[in-house]
């Protein structure tokens with residue numbers, strides 16, 4: 001596993017920690033950081049009993065976004081090479097993370113800037129520390145969101161707020177991010193990881209197959225016709241109703257006891 005992305009497994013929960021605090025977990029357009037994400041996602045997909053994933057950053061930042069030092073070294077590079085480097089580099093992260101079947105939580109521990117914010121938006125749920133902050137600041141460094149932000153951010157905060165953020169590059173503090181729905185909780189800095197683990201634990205206690213199907217419906221629902229989504233929901237429901245976990249949940253309700261799910 002890569003030095004950039006620490007992979008820790010605690011029962012059904014995987015925590016991924018970006019681990020380059022000296023550069024505020026900046027991401028390279030090509031190379032190590034992208035491989036780290038695609039490899040971690042491959043591993044999570046292969047470990048069938050993972051039920052939730054937490055993504056966070058080591059040190060004081062979640063991620064400072066694209067590596068500006070590396071970007072300076074690209075001055076003069078040919079447009080065709082830049083385009084190709086995005087396609088085979090940083091653009092693989094949204095494809096890999098967004099495609100994970102299990103629920104993902106971004107535990108935003110500090111600034112989430114540019115590609116760092118987009119990374120948080122690739123997760124299903126975002127919770128933020130009091131000291132977290134958020135900026136879609138590509139415009140401030142003279143580039144466009146090249147890693148899916150123009151698709152992800154409007155889905156998180158709506159078109160108007162996304163446009164305001166992307167056109168100004170302004171940074172939101174945690175309270176402002178909570179207000180516009182970019183994050184769903186603000187917690188004291190020291191309590192962030194406990195809050196993320198508690199949330200992951202509550203998710204992980206639910207029937208895993210149904211969680212995966214629910215995630216898929218939430219995702220697909222964002223770009224499907226209602227009639228198609230209803231068809232897909234009926235097909236998933238046909239599977240859900242025949243699971244042992246469904247029987248267990250309903251029986252437990254009648255027995256006035258907590259259900260025990262087996263993932264079957």
Ligand SMILES: C/C=C/C(=O)SCCNC(=O)CCNC(=O)[C@H](O)C(C)(C)COP(=O)(O)OP(=O)(O)OC[C@H]1O[C@@H](n2cnc3c(N)ncnc32)[C@H](O)[C@@H]1OP(=O)(O)O
Pocket residue numbers: 022023024026029060061063064065066067068069070090111113114115116137138141146147
């Ligand atoms: C393809 C993707 C494109 C994009 O994502 S565009 C957006 C690019 N990102 C930015 O514009 C953000 C730039 N960084 C910052 O604004 C700040 O940093 C932070 C708010 C993230 C954190 O501030 P603080 O905690 O005060 O740290 P510090 O003193 O500014 O930086 C500490 C060290 O981290 C390096 N660093 C910070 N951000 C980046 C970056 N994006 N790329 C490369 N290095 C970075 C610095 O240079 C420095 O390093 P040294 O100690 O060697 O001077």
